[in-house]
Amino acid sequence: MKIGFIGFGNMAQAIATGLLESQLTDPADLIFSNRTESKRTVLETQFNIKGTLHNQEVWDQSDLIILGVKPHQVEEVLTKIDKTHCPYVISVAAGVTNKQLTAYLPESNFIRTMPNLNAQVGEGITAIIENLSVKKELLEQAKKIFESVGKVVELPESQMGPFIAIAGSSPALVFMFIDTLARAAVKYGISKDKATEIAAQAILGSAKTVIDSSQSPWNLIDQVSSPGGITVDGILSLLQNDFSMSIIQSVDAMVEKNNQLSE
Secondary structure, eight states: OOEESSSOOOHHHHHHHHHTTSSSSSSGGGGESSSOOHHHHHHHHHHSSSEEHHHHHHHOOOSSSESSOOOOGEEEEEHSOSSSSSEEEEOOOTHHHHHTTTSSOGGGGGGEEOOOOOGTTTEEEEEEEEEEEEEEEHHHHHHHHHHTTEEEEEEEEGGHHIIIIIIIIIHHHHHHHHHHHHHHHHTOOOHHHHHHHHHHHHHHHHHHHHHSSOOHHHHHHHHHOOTSSHHHHHHHHHHHHHHHHHHHHHHHHHHHHHHHHHH
């Protein structure tokens, strides 16, 4: 299958890397477009795949398109393309709904997805948004593509707001948590670089523990919290300072912003 990328930014590059490293495709079967000649040349060398300045060339040569342009560019790109040839399309454009995509594409031929930043390190989580009309072949292909850069969940479009909050935007919250833990350790004499490494590794291991365990996160908290111990005091301090409510309010704010943008 020939796969083309219209728009080849960070997310599209992460997907291409996943496809190549997992050997789901050969470099000869990939093509991308980029409007800047100098950047196109650099990317061609970096990924060892063909690049072009023209979206139409990518469209005509592909069986499947990864639509990776910015949301405000989707209308311009899709209205200018001659669609005599009709490849499958996987959209990764944030906020562009199924209803909006049907204005430019046959409903059975496209699928909307929402990957997150961590796809860049092969540990992403991607939502495949429900489309009851989509062809089974495209759905299965989309799953394979995004499993090459992490895990995949299928969700109705009505749940995209909370997904974006707890998956798409949450890496920023986690980065903030890691940085805060590190800065607290600096207060007690650990260097910032070493403290950041320690905190990041602790969070990485904790996430893996949650994924691998059959227990809830709260039960795991109880395992770490010995009666009268150090951890209990830390947990109680967070509870007293509305840590949980602050996170919930942050998610609420992100869901509300997503709803405003979708409208």
